[in-house]
Amino acid sequence: MAGDNILKLNPLTKITFAICLSISVFFADYPYALGCFIVLCFIAGFYRILKDYLIMLLKTLFIIIIFMFILQALFYPGHEIVWQWKFISIKQEGLMYALSLSSKILVIGGSILLFFKTTHVKDLVSSLEQVGLSPAFAYVILSTLQIIPQMEKRSRQIMDAQRSRGVETEGNLLSRAKAFIPSLGPLILSSIVGTEERAITLEARAFSAPVKKVRAHVVKETPTDKWLRILFISLLILFMIWRVVLWII
Amino acid sequence: MDYLIEIQQVTYQYPTGEKPVLQDVSFQIKKGEFCAIIGPNGSGKTTLCNAIRGFIPHFYKGELHGDVRINGKSIKDQTVGELSLQVGFVFQNPFSQISGVSETVFEEIRFGLENLGIDTVVAEKRVDEVMKLTKITHLQDRNPFELSGGQLQRVALASIIVMEPDILVIDEPTSQLDPEGTEEVFEIIRLMKEKQKTIILVEHKMELIAEYADHIILIDDGKVILNGNNEEILTNEKVLEHNTLLPQYAMLGLELRKHGVNLDRIPVTEKQAKEELTKWFAQEGQIYV
Numbered sequence: 001m002a003g004d005n006i007l008k009l010n011p012l013t014k015i016t017f018a019i020c021l022s023i024s025v026f027f028a029d030y031p032y033a034l035g036c037f038i039v040l041c042f043i044a045g046f047y048r049i050l051k052d053y054l055i056m057l058l059k060t061l062f063i064i065i066i067f068m069f070i071l072q073a074l075f076y077p078g079h080e081i082v083w084q085w086k087f088i089s090i091k092q093e094g095l096m097y098a099l100s101l102s103s104k105i106l107v108i109g110g111s112i113l114l115f116f117k118t119t120h121v122k123d124l125v126s127s128l129e130q131v132g133l134s135p136a137f138a139y140v141i142l143s144t145l146q147i148i149p150q151m152e153k154r155s156r157q158i159m160d161a162q163r164s165r166g167v168e169t170e171g172n173l174l175s176r177a178k179a180f181i182p183s184l185g186p187l188i189l190s191s192i193v194g195t196e197e198r199a200i201t202l203e204a205r206a207f208s209a210p211v212k213k214v215r216a217h218v219v220k221e222t223p224t225d226k227w228l229r230i231l232f233i234s235l236l237i238l239f240m241i242w243r244v245v246l247w248i249i
Numbered sequence: 250m251d252y253l254i255e256i257q258q259v260t261y262q263y264p265t266g267e268k269p270v271l272q273d274v275s276f277q278i279k280k281g282e283f284c285a286i287i288g289p290n291g292s293g294k295t296t297l298c299n300a301i302r303g304f305i306p307h308f309y310k311g312e313l314h315g316d317v318r319i320n321g322k323s324i325k326d327q328t329v330g331e332l333s334l335q336v337g338f339v340f341q342n343p344f345s346q347i348s349g350v351s352e353t354v355f356e357e358i359r360f361g362l363e364n365l366g367i368d369t370v371v372a373e374k375r376v377d378e379v380m381k382l383t384k385i386t387h388l389q390d391r392n393p394f395e396l397s398g399g400q401l402q403r404v405a406l407a408s409i410i411v412m413e414p415d416i417l418v419i420d421e422p423t424s425q426l427d428p429e430g431t432e433e434v435f436e437i438i439r440l441m442k443e444k445q446k447t448i449i450l451v452e453h454k455m456e457l458i459a460e461y462a463d464h465i466i467l468i469d470d471g472k473v474i475l476n477g478n479n480e481e482i483l484t485n486e487k488v489l490e491h492n493t494l495l496p497q498y499a500m501l502g503l504e505l506r507k508h509g510v511n512l513d514r515i516p517v518t519e520k521q522a523k524e525e526l527t528k529w530f531a532q533e534g535q536i537y538v
Contacts, residue, residue, distance in 0.1 A: 143349040150394060197345035200304060204338040205348060205361040206412060208330035216359055216369045 010225040011115075011124040012131065017228075018111035020236040025107045027243040033103035040110045047118050056117065061109045065102040072098035121145055127219040135213055139202075151191065158186050252277035253447050254301060254416065258315035261296060261305055270296045272471040273315075278464065280415075283438070283448045285462035287455070289492035293471040294451045295341070298420045300324075301449060303332040319416070334365070337414035341421045343401035346408075347393045354396070354404055355380075355389040361412040379411040383437055398425030406437065416447045423454060435461055459483050459496040459517040467491060484515035498522035 021040075025033045044053040078093030122142065129138045162182050163169050169179040202208075255277050262269040270293045278284050286294050299305045303324040306313045317324045319335060340346065351357040355376060362372040380386045383403050388396065393404060402425050409417065419438065423431040435457045442448055442461070452458055458465065458479075465482040467475040469491040475482050482488065483499050495503070501522065502515035512529055516522035 139350060146349050146352075146394070194345055197340075197342060198349060200308065200338075200340065201346045201348060203304070203308070203329045203333060204302075204340075204346075204409060206330065206333040206364040208328070209333050209364055209366075210328070210330050211334075211364075211366040213364050214366045214369060214372070215363055216356075216372065 008220070008222075009228070010219055010221050011119045011127045012221075013225040013228050013232075014115050014119055015124075016232050018115045020232040021111050022108040024236055024239050025104045027240050030100045030103040033100075033107050036107045037103070037110055040107070040114055044114055044117075049117060053114060053117060056113060057106075057110060060113070061106060064105065064109075068102050068105075069095075069098045072101070122217065123219050126215055126217050127221075129215065130219065130221070135207075139207075143198075151187065154190065155183060155187050158190075159183050161186075251279065253280040253282075253320060254278040254449075255318040255321075256297075256301070256315070257318065259297075259300060259317060260312075260314040261300060262312045263296075263309065264311040266311070269312075270471050271300070274468075274471070274473050275315075276466055276473060276476050278447060278449065280447055281442070281445045282464050283442050283450070283462050284464040284466065285458045286449065286451045286466050286468060287453070287458065287488075287493050288468035288474075292468045292491075294468055295420055296471075297468065298338070298340070298418050298449065298451060301416075302336050302338045302418050303327065303329050304338075333412075333414075335414055336416045336418060337409040337412055339406050339409050339417070339419045339422055341424055343398050343405050343425055346401070346405040352392060353390050354385065354393055357393045357404060358408045358411050361408055365412060375411050375413075379407045382440065383407040383410070384433060399427065399430050402426060403430070403434070406434065410437070410441065414446075416449070417441060418449045420451045421453070422450075423452065431457065453494075455483070455494050455496040456498070456519070459498070460519075467493060469493075480515075480517055483517040 021036055025036060041050060041053070044050045073090040073094040074088065076091060076094030076097050078091030080092035081089045082092055082095065083090045125133070125138045125141050129135060159169055159179075162179065167179050167182050168175045169183070170176070256275055259271050259274045260269050261271040274293075274297065286297065288294055296305065299309065300313070300317050301319075301324075303317075305311070306325065307329045319327075319332070324332060348357060348360045351360055358376045358379060359372055362375060367375070377386075380389055383406060385400065385403050385407060388400060388404070393401065396404065402422060406419070406422055417438075422434050422438075426434060431454060438448060438450065439461055450458075450462070462479055465475070465477065465479055466473060467482060467488055474491055475485060475487065483495055484502070486495075486503060488495055494500075496517050498516045498519060498521065502512055502525065505512060506515070510529065511533075512525050514521075514525065516525045
């Protein structure tokens with residue numbers, strides 16, 4: 001099925017698509033960008049995550065877009081007043097500007113979100129490592145993913161410990177703010193201490209051994225990936241040339 | 250070259266320390282030997298392990314005098330990465346011995362092999378074998394962050410053993426384990442010894458040391474107090490003066506001797522204690538019946 005084929009694309013191909021699409025919206029007006037967004041929705045549909053995807057967009061980008069519409073409509077300088085109430089007025093120019101800006105944000109944000117929603121970060125990192133990202137940097141990205149939930153767990157433990165020592169961690173804003181320092185301090189300090197032991201662990205596991213590493217987790221790179229990437233980039237270049245030529249004439 | 254590991258007059262002080270943690274420490278360890286390092290807390294055992302593994306002077310700064318030689322080569326002339334091919338290191342805290350990039354125990358154990366550049370098929374076979382050896386096969390799909398201390402300690406040991414270094418430096422591997430788990434870990438260490446690995450173990454459980462170790466070094470206050478073979482050290486009452494226990498069988502033997510019971514030798518293991526007491530009963534037991 002088509003969906004399954006897309007699922008197996010190399011992360012680099014997907015990110016090339018996302019980046020090309022994001023750049024292209026700067027060379028066209030909002031109808032094009034909205035068209036791009038519909039394409040993104042179709043792709044999400046292929047992956048059978050359209051509902052999740054739209055909910056995620058609603059929670060993140062939608063809020064930004066609403067704010068932008070309000071601000072631009074009210075404060076963008078213009079003459080054609082659409083609606084007025086006392087000194088507050090909404091102008092045509094502001095609405096148009098907001099529309100063109102938000103449609104771009106929708107495509108850029110939407111394509112990046114779609115990329116991360118359809119790609120495991122592990123796959124992304126290993127594909128980057130395959131094209132020459134340093135293993136140390138790859139480690140940093142991957143370990144961060146695991147460490148964040150660990151830090152959450154730790155901070156809960158520290159909060160409990162501080163509560164048992166009589167630090168007020170609940171109640172009004174002031175007492176919560178006061179509890180912030182005794183909980184955050186140990187969290188940061190223990191994380192720093194943990195770093196040292198983590199470094200020793202890595203050394204013990206031959207992380208800096210003078211041999212070439214072998215990764216068990218390998219992301220496949222098919223000829224399709226290569227051709228698709230060339231296709232995306234050349235389409236983008238052609239599109240840019242076409243728009244610039246139109247613009248000059 | 251008779252010795253695999255040579256510690257030559259090592260004196261070391263941590264950058265933030267006020268006095269040296271190790272003072273003029275010298276000893277040698279032969280290939281294939283099982284050497285136990287004993288001594289009270291804070292006597293410098295862990296620091297010594299760090300020096301053998303090359304974390305001192307490469308990772309911890311501070312003043313290092315003297316030399317540690319492995320296979321005749323000074324650790325000062327080798328990088329930590331090169332040393333990791335020869336010396337495996339398991340340290341105390343199991344919770345910080347997780348790579349932090351693996352989602353399962355299987356991946357965790359394989360991590361070291363990936364770094365060594367070992368072919369994936371071979372690596373998977375080796376991981377399977379080590380998991381069987383350390384009895385953690387049932388944990389292979391679990392997230393390492395969700396394991397208990399004892400389980401993690403075994404995972405940490407397995408992750409190092411799988412890399413098959415010639416020398417294993419193991420720092421209190423049983424601190425989180427129940428008696429059964431402890432016996433199992435010692436069983437693993439014994440198997441490693443059978444494979445001709447050289448083992449340096451820091452441990453407090455004297456009965457198990459008596460059972461397995463060849464060579465024992467007592468350290469107190471950063472100095473080597475006693476250095477000798479198993480029975481020589483474990484029957485020496487001087488050990489008790491340094492806040493360190495002797496195996497209970499040796500204590501029994503020493504105590505009996507004090508009360509005029511004439512044992513041929515001081516037993517250090519359960520088996521020896523049985524032999525000695527049976528012998529003694531056979532000779533003189535009738536008097537008391």
